[in-house]
Amino acid sequence: MTFPAGTILGYPRIGRQRELKRAVESHWAGKTDADALEATVASLREATRARLAELGLGRADSSIPESFSFYDQVLDAAVTLGALPTRFSHLRREDGTFGLDALFTAARGDGDRAPLEMTKWFDTNYHYLVPEIDENTVFSLSSTRFADQVAEARADGFVTRPVIVGPVTFLALAKASDEAAEGFSPLSRLADVLGVYVELLAALKDAGAEWVQLDEPALVSESLPYSPAELAEATRVAYDVLANAADRPQILVAAGYAQLSPEAWSVLAASGVDGIAIDLRRGSVPAAVPGLDNKVLVGGVIDGRNIWRGDLAGAFDTLEELRALGTAQVAAGTTTSLQHVPHDVADETQLHPRLVSWLAFADQKVAQIVTLAAGLVDGREAIVGELDAATAALADRAVAPGVRVDAVRARTAALHTDDFVRGNEEERVAAQDAALALPVLPTTTIGSFPQTGEIRKARAAHARGEIDDAAYDEFLKAEISRVIDLQHDLDIDVLVHGEAERNDMVQYFAELLDGFAVTQNGWVQSYGSRATRPSLLWGDVSRPAPMTVRWAEYAQSLSEKHVKGMLTGPVTILAWSFVRDDQPLAETANQAGLALRDEIADLENAGIAIIQVDEPALRELLPLKTADQAAYLDWSVGSFRLATAGVADATQIHTHLCYSEFAVVIDAITALDADVTSIEAARSRGEVIDDIRDAGFPHGVGPGVWDIHSPRVPSVDEQESILQRAADALPHKLIWANPDCGLKTRGYDETVESLRNLVAATKNVREKIGA
Ligand code: MET
Numbered sequence: 030m031t032f033p034a035g036t037i038l039g040y041p042r043i044g045r046q047r048e049l050k051r052a053v054e055s056h057w058a059g060k061t062d063a064d065a066l067e068a069t070v071a072s073l074r075e076a077t078r079a080r081l082a083e084l085g086l087g088r089a090d091s092s093i094p095e096s097f098s099f100y101d102q103v104l105d106a107a108v109t110l111g112a113l114p115t116r117f118s119h120l121r122r123e124d125g126t127f128g129l130d131a132l133f134t135a136a137r138g139d140g141d142r143a144p145l146e147m148t149k150w151f152d153t154n155y156h157y158l159v160p161e162i163d164e165n166t167v168f169s170l171s172s173t174r175f176a177d178q179v180a181e182a183r184a185d186g187f188v189t190r191p192v193i194v195g196p197v198t199f200l201a202l203a204k205a206s207d208e209a210a211e212g213f214s215p216l217s218r219l220a221d222v223l224g225v226y227v228e229l230l231a232a233l234k235d236a237g238a239e240w241v242q243l244d245e246p247a248l249v250s251e252s253l254p255y256s257p258a259e260l261a262e263a264t265r266v267a268y269d270v271l272a273n274a275a276d277r278p279q280i281l282v283a284a285g286y287a288q289l290s291p292e293a294w295s296v297l298a299a300s301g302v303d304g305i306a307i308d309l310r311r312g313s314v315p316a317a318v319p320g321l322d323n324k325v326l327v328g329g330v331i332d333g334r335n336i337w338r339g340d341l342a343g344a345f346d347t348l349e350e351l352r353a354l355g356t357a358q359v360a361a362g363t364t365t366s367l368q369h370v371p372h373d374v375a376d377e378t379q380l381h382p383r384l385v386s387w388l389a390f391a392d393q394k395v396a397q398i399v400t401l402a403a404g405l406v407d408g409r410e411a412i413v414g415e416l417d418a419a420t421a422a423l424a425d426r427a428v429a430p431g432v433r434v435d436a437v438r439a440r441t442a443a444l445h446t447d448d449f450v451r452g453n454e455e456e457r458v459a460a461q462d463a464a465l466a467l468p469v470l471p472t473t474t475i476g477s478f479p480q481t482g483e484i485r486k487a488r489a490a491h492a493r494g495e496i497d498d499a500a501y502d503e504f505l506k507a508e509i510s511r512v513i514d515l516q517h518d519l520d521i522d523v524l525v526h527g528e529a530e531r532n533d534m535v536q537y538f539a540e541l542l543d544g545f546a547v548t549q550n551g552w553v554q555s556y557g558s559r560a561t562r563p564s565l566l567w568g569d570v571s572r573p574a575p576m577t578v579r580w581a582e583y584a585q586s587l588s589e590k591h592v593k594g595m596l597t598g599p600v601t602i603l604a605w606s607f608v609r610d611d612q613p614l615a616e617t618a619n620q621a622g623l624a625l626r627d628e629i630a631d632l633e634n635a636g637i638a639i640i641q642v643d644e645p646a647l648r649e650l651l652p653l654k655t656a657d658q659a660a661y662l663d664w665s666v667g668s669f670r671l672a673t674a675g676v677a678d679a680t681q682i683h684t685h686l687c688y689s690e691f692a693v694v695i696d697a698i699t700a701l702d703a704d705v706t707s708i709e710a711a712r713s714r715g716e717v718i719d720d721i722r723d724a725g726f727p728h729g730v731g732p733g734v735w736d737i738h739s740p741r742v743p744s745v746d747e748q749e750s751i752l753q754r755a756a757d758a759l760p761h762k763l764i765w766a767n768p769d770c771g772l773k774t775r776g777y778d779e780t781v782e783s784l785r786n787l788v789a790a791t792k793n794v795r796e797k798i799g800a
């Protein structure tokens with residue numbers, strides 16, 4: 030059984046108009062029952078199949094992936110393997126399976142039953158749910174969903190290729206449950222999950238699948254708790270069992286996001302699997318190794334993670350190079366699932382046509398795959414017109430106005446090491462102490478206040494032109510003044526203006542900076558039913574005019590206390606946009622850094638004494654390969670320093686990072702040289718404080734005492750205990766009291782109560798430490 034000449038590793042599942050979001054949220058709200066939801070998503074899958082066939086993928090040759098998920102693909106695997114934590118056992122049905130209610134409850138929690146933890150999927154902004162495994166986890170085939178979807182497609186005249194997280198990646202991404210013994214490693218349960226995968230393969234075959242795709246991106250990563258050698262050995266064990274299963278479809282193992290480790294590559298080549306899909310954008314053509322002669326090799330030459338039309342001729346060259354490895358067949362593929370890009374450039378009506386001609390969203394990438402596949406079958410001559418058109422678009426992009434701006438380039442070229450260095454820390458501390466007159470354990474928040482329906486309505490009305498600029502300004506001023514009054518009432522020490530003017534912490538800046546475009550429909554799933562709309566960073570970045578100064582100045586005019594200036598940092602602006610791929614990220618980051626530096630100078634001149642530059646994405650972009658990490662940290666930290674190093678000693682720079690894996694990037698966080706850093710701490714009840722102490726972190730630090738990701742109101746005691754833990758471990762002078770992250774997703778009732786408790790907790794601790 031051969032493989033099609035071209036395929037994609039997965040397709041966006043949220044729907045062109047975010048139909049999935051609407052359908053599941055309506056179900057969660059109790060407005061639609063499970064049957065209605067199932068019917069809606071079945072029609073969504075039907076539309077996806079029809080669209081992919083229309084774009085040129087074969088209906089019956091397994092080239093269309095079945096990559097639908099209600100919430101997350103790792104959760105789907107956990108449910109199918111029966112591997113939900115015991116706190117959800119009661120949701121198992123009489124026939125032993127888990128239904129939709131179990132899936133959603135594991136994702137979202139239920140009263141005291143905490144949801145599965147969520148974390149970033151490799152170096153993307155997509156979040157998966159972390160399986161919890163221990164010695165006693167019972168694995169058993171607990172859902173027929175994958176097989177049902179194959180059958181559904183069959184009935185519709187399609188032979189699709191189910192996409193499932195593979196056994197090694199499933200366990201490598203899991204964490205030991207709270208019940209596990211100290212030192213337990215989830216991967217030690219490999220032999221036990223394999224039996225279930227064997228059963229699953231048989232069920233898929235029975236339903237009509239001819240190929241199955243097992244995703245094993247763990248095999249590219251050097252950032253997991255297992256070495257490449259351990260992961261390769263697990264791969265050997267796993268695929269020996271699966272390849273020898275008596276009753277199975279052909280197996281394609283897919284490993285995108287970076288170069289497959291040489292160890293895993295050799296193991297997979299020597300194994301009995303039928304195909305291997307590799308990433309040739311972030312990886313290169315691998316070495317010839319024994320066992321390839323009977324394999325299909327899917328060359329990931331179309332980038333699943335960016336939105337550029339790119340170099341199609343170069344992609345075809347790479348496929349031809351792959352043929353020299355002597356595999357049974359070479360097919361054209363995407364590097365990863367297309368779940369990381371929006372659906373269709375054709376849905377954008379406001380973008381400049383010239384920019385549009387350089388872009389490829391998911392549907393355009395499918396068409397590129399179809400072109401490359403035709404070239405593999407019929408020869409380069411057959412597709413030369415398409416290859417040349419893509420090359421011409423690249424050439425046009427290189428010379429278009431705005432892509433390279435001399436004045437911007439002259440500035441980055443003239444940068445000097447001094448531009449990245451702030452004044453001596455001791456002098457800074459003295460100057461800030463004198464200038465700011467803050468109490469011990471100052472209280473503050475991370476920036477945003479609740480984004481009420483009223484705010485969203487006003488923003489939309491303004492965007493539609495229903496209220497004019499003056500009226501919208503008045504609205505925002507009233508909102509700022511309300512938020513300032515509230516903080517006065519709560520007796521918070523360092524205030525914020527609340528960020529009501531921002532639709533999103535990156536897009537707001539993208540709209541005001543040169544070099545960016547924003548989309549109308551470019552939604553990308555972030556987690557569950559949540560999607561973001563990344564901006565397109567296509568040209569040289571500069572700041573035509575101040576972006577936040579007016580609001581900061583107005584807010585400061587309403588208070589005797591300090592109001593923080595609030596900016597998004599250069600690394601996060603890059604990480605949460607689709608960035609240009611025609612120059613090193615370091616150059617783009619410095620351009621953004623300089624734009625922010627100008628903004629910070631203007632804020633300082635306007636009398637803002639404390640300026641916060643958020644970098645929640647600093648950890649996320651950390652390369653998966655250890656060899657690449659130092660260079661990344663160098664330019665990312667550098668761009669933050671470039672943004673912030675121009676201020677006077679007396680101006681206090683804050684930064685905010687919302688994750689607790691502090692230890693992983695502690696040196697980089699120290700090197701940011703911010704005066705104060707706020708981080709996530711509440712979910713682990715302050716565990717990260719020990720890392721901060723052990724590292725001898727020299728700057729101010731605000732370990733979040735309230736987990737804002739949950740609607741729960743943390744009590745005074747709860748917040749006090751985390752703050753007390755900090756006071757016991759760290760010099761009191763360094764500690765700040767604040768929530769975990771911004772409050773924009775919270776409601777006002779819980780916000781006011783939680784902040785009141787935070788202030789009370791802080792006052793209690795101050796008293797105890799005699800401050
Ligand atoms: C994801 S980090 C968010 C920081 C931002 N200043 C806010 O409060 O919303």
Ligand SMILES: [Zn+2]
Pocket residue numbers: 475645685686687769770771
């Ligand atoms: Zn945050």
